[in-house]
Amino acid sequence: MVTGGKSLKKFHDVVAPADAAPIRTSYFIVIFGSAHLLLSQLPNFNSITVVSLAAAVMSLSYSTIAWVASLEHRRHGGSSHVVDYSMTASTSAGRTFNFLSALGDVAFAYAGHNVVLEIQATIPSTPGKPSKKPMWLGVMVAYLVVAVCYLPVAFVGYYVFGNAVDDNILITLEKPRWLIAAANMFVVVHVIGSYQIYAMPVFDMLETFLVKKLRFHPGWPLRLIARSLYVVFTMIVGIAIPFFGGLLGFFGGFAFAPTTYFLPCIMWLIIMKPKKFGFSWCTNWICIIIGVLLSLLAPIGGLRSIIINAKTYKFFS
Template identity: 55%
Template sequence: MSHQQDYRGNENGGQRIDASNWLPITASRNAKWYYSAFHNVTAVVGAGILGLPYAMSQTGWFSGSVVLVLSWLITFYSFWQLVEMHEMVPGKRFDRYPELGQHCFGPKLGYWVVMPQQLAVQVATGIVYGVTGGKSLKKCFELIWPAWGDYRTTYFILFFVCLQFVISQAPNFNSLKGVSLLAAIMSIGYAAIAFFASTIQGVHHREGVSYGVRSPTVSGQVFDFLNGCGTIAFAFAGHSVSLEIQATIPSTPEKPSKYAMWKGVVVAYVVVAVCYGTVSVAGYWAYGKHVEDDVLISLMRPAWLIALANFMVFVHVIGSYQVFTMPVFDQIEQYLVEERGLAPGRPLRIICRSIYVAAIGFVSISVPFFGGLLGLFGGLFFASTSYFMPCIMWLVTHKPKKMSFHWTASWISIVLGFLLAFLSPIGGAYTIIVAFKTYSFFS
């Protein structure tokens, strides 16, 4: 493949390369609307769904249901805002989240406001998915070959990381469409298994199941509630890659990319509503306040079905990891090529992507606190990019009339999102501290 490069003088007097036709996000713009659907299903219906019954056990039936429904409504609305803002300036596309931030808040402030938040979401997702992939694969082997249960979780996470070294060499976002489609199918598959298996076991084996919240103390209940809210926030993470997904869709003045993108988002959010509602309710109903932070761990019979579900999770997070990591690769490669003047090509990708995957893998191996990580990262990073940052951008750029629908909806989302971002990390940190007391590194 040949790449036309535009050399422009940068502010330091050097030469800057325009590598847009080589970078992972903008190299290929021939995606179909259904690519958007399964990319978004892969991004949104992720490992966070396995923690929803646990979140319900921390928040209770009523509060958990309210938080889950509000999160779906708010993030569905903010997703629409991002899709609309992708091409709100005629003849220009905001292919990356930081580029939209620069338009809204200025070249320097916008970049440094948005880029760290988006990067934090994608790094956090990579860490959690490394933990999830390793634990799910271990559980699968334990059920099929019990002798494998003696092996450390570290080895299974390491195997997941080794696979990512290979898959991470996919050149651009569109080249992941097959991986993403498979991941989307797997996510629907293990959600269905979690629902049906929980329901069946709940019908036949509910003796001694109690509800309410997990902690017996008031302080513990408060921390648990905050962590549960963060876990639910983590389950709505697709916004951090939405502009990058839309960037792969072709666009013309007669047929802007937003139509195809929104069709895919609607399909994805219908899947989200069905999967999240059924898994969270069935899992909590079947196991009550003693449900595990990964609901599949609570499922015990039949062994082959639970093993299949865990394998589906493993396959899913392989693809979902890539969907969230590709924008990180894009940022790294854009900086190295356009700012540092390095030659674009396979050697650059092999080196920089391998270093990143190795670093994320090391952190995953070191601190596999699944439940606490969901709560901590969900509130600390995900609330901003999914709940209130799109609304702030909408208010800044469109300036809706005070008390109008979009003004009111945006402010409600901003207030609730800020509360989530401020409070839920406290619960996640508490959960990790409690787990840390009985944890040894690289176990």
Template identity: 55%
Template structure:
């Protein structure tokens, strides 16, 4: 093993080692599949449940509004990545500090971003384990193991991949994950349509819950699931940081191109999956639509394996900014020397932590709603607009002023109600759950 590097003396030296800023050679299409990997994941599988809880018209409108508004807010972040002086805000926290001051900006943004990224990684642990379990169960009954073991298999893969040095070193993993996400979305759509045309069961499109209070909780939770489905904002600046930038060729141009492609792919995946899944199963659809599908077995098994491969990449895309924070703190605050031993211990400890949380809280739908409302609404709807209003000061009642305040209103609404619905769902699921089952 190589000897640890000496502790860096300047910020530039530290940035040349940290995973977010170590390499700035990315192309625009890197950002496209990084963004697809970050967004089209666990969230898309829960969208039929959103329609099941909101109904046809409100559900489709909610997904459409979320798609349009979050596309706008990620565009804001892209424009804000570089200041007028040319300084790059490579991390979400740096942009917050630029807008609201070093101390306040850091503590306004860092906890929200951390909850999004850690929450995503916990959900991806659960999703990866359940998808692998479903994949093998459809092929052979001998695969009837506890879900715990499959989560541990997923964690073992992450222990290896977590040693990737920087974002650009993940480009092949991320590209494969993006291809998998598109593939299983199309399979989910096709299999749902097949189920709908050939099925002989009665489909109920009314509310699943029978009491008013439970219907309200379900609606609240579905808003969180919807927020989770548009989660790329928390890593957008970090992805853009890997793209080279000059005064004549700023990084916002290739990043905008990449995000545009990503959002068009998102639309091609999200709307068909949501509509076909709800149409085929009605209010009986699972919180992961692939778990509702059984036939043809080989195809559904393949789709679940694609989900497993995809969330392997998604975990790394959301994990890399966390590794960056951990390693930066260990070097600057606790004076560790940067090097392989530091990364091996720090990143492995984080993977073990998220695996442990997934083992004790394997509630996919509840976690989507809880984390989606608690922090995703902030990073996707609130923070980009708040920073834009603070730094750009758009004229009252101008287009940007109206759009920013509309997004803020949506974000605060989701942040208020979605965690309540998600927590309620987790509590209900916990009552019938056996630890490490």
């Protein structure tokens, strides 16, 4: 919600006349969230295939624009001032908390296992052609694409702007205006797709709980109300706390690290029962320990970042 709203605002600011009246970020978050009130009614992963494909293409597009435009910005003297590569925090405590928040950012960027089982469940599987083979290939390609998208942006963005770069580098860039406007619209399309992908398991769990535990009747009225309420809730949170970096760090550690880094390893150990102190056993336990530490420490850094930003932020502005 936050990314979509801010990217819409950036698009407006770039294409609108210089004397145009400013529009609040919260209004753009509402516009972005309104699209999800419709898309959230799509029943399952198969129904959002086109949305997911568009999101993947847009991700490659805007990330490429981001690092290429950054290099052009540097080449044409856009960063003629001295670039500061020092840490933004001046105290040891601040640097430590920022490091923890950054770990949460990384966990968020490479978190996908919480939707893997949902996706694999839609793939036909037989004893002769088990779904794990195409799924494994898909996971490898997915993480390769993620690396291709993120790593150049991270290295080039830091090289060009240093510690002055925004959480979203496309917010920092200004020229060429038409290209930056297009890139921000690509981001909007991307996060529309990613929101639906990450929300689909939540929708499934929510509706299952309402039907099995609270005895609601399954059907489109339940889907309409339950999913719309979830979208509205996330939209309100995004409007109230539009701190992109802090939210990434917090949710990366709190929500995504468990389902990505240590819960799958625990399930593997319970189901497969590998030999103790063997390679597989040790590897999984290392991942579990790192994942648990990440889940405990990263949210602390992200929460601190949110609190610091909130001190100077006017809510619902």
